[in-house]
Amino acid sequence: MSLAVCPGSFDPITLGHVDVVRRARSMFDEVVVAVAHNPAKKYRFDAEERVGLARAALTGIDGVRVDLVPGLLATYCAEVGAAAIVKGLRGAADFDSEHAMALMNRHLSGIETVFVMGDPTLAHVASSLVKDVARHGGPVDDLVPSAVADALRASTVPSPAGEDR
Ligand code: PNS
Numbered sequence: 001m002s003l004a005v006c007p008g009s010f011d012p013i014t015l016g017h018v019d020v021v022r023r024a025r026s027m028f029d030e031v032v033v034a035v036a037h038n039p040a041k042k043y044r045f046d047a048e049e050r051v052g053l054a055r056a057a058l059t060g061i062d063g064v065r066v067d068l069v070p071g072l073l074a075t076y077c078a079e080v081g082a083a084a085i086v087k088g089l090r091g092a093a094d095f096d097s098e099h100a101m102a103l104m105n106r107h108l109s110g111i112e113t114v115f116v117m118g119d120p121t122l123a124h125v126a127s128s129l130v131k132d133v134a135r136h137g138g139p140v141d142d143l144v145p146s147a148v149a150d151a152l153r154a155s156t157v158p159s160p161a162g163e164d165r
Contacts, residue, residue: 004028004114005082007036007073009127011043012148013054016118016125020088023116025063028083033058034076036069044131044155056147074108085111088118090126 004024024031035051047068054066069076085105087098102113125143134140134152141149
């Protein structure tokens, strides 16, 4: 039984993420979507909300579950016996940060990272851009799962520039 971990902030999960999770599932028997903390980011949704939205988005996909990773990803991967980390690359811009994280995770626990190329039709779909579109009242229904679109609309309060919520 091979298990892969798909880690990320998922703030919130997008259709691009779902595409990567499906690709990972096509290669591994089981996939854990690991909602983790990136200290470089200021989150719009707290960890429990991000987990809940990811679960809603991935409900019904056999062999996929969502977990919260409060600490080091490499430690989590060792604990669950992951064969690999799977991440998506939208383009060259993703490569630099992913390269460093892949090497660090391998340094920490020996785990390899497998990169998959996301669907090019979703190459522009980034959580940060989706939040910006939603913040200004733009349409996000074809960018994120429906539960996420609802959550974005529910939490969008017209506010001065610079406010995240
Ligand atoms: O979607 P993101 O923000 O690019 O995902 C980055 C994330 C959350 C996977 C990364 O920051 C992470 O693994 N955080 C958990 C703590 C950890 O293991 N830090 C060392 C990373 S090499």
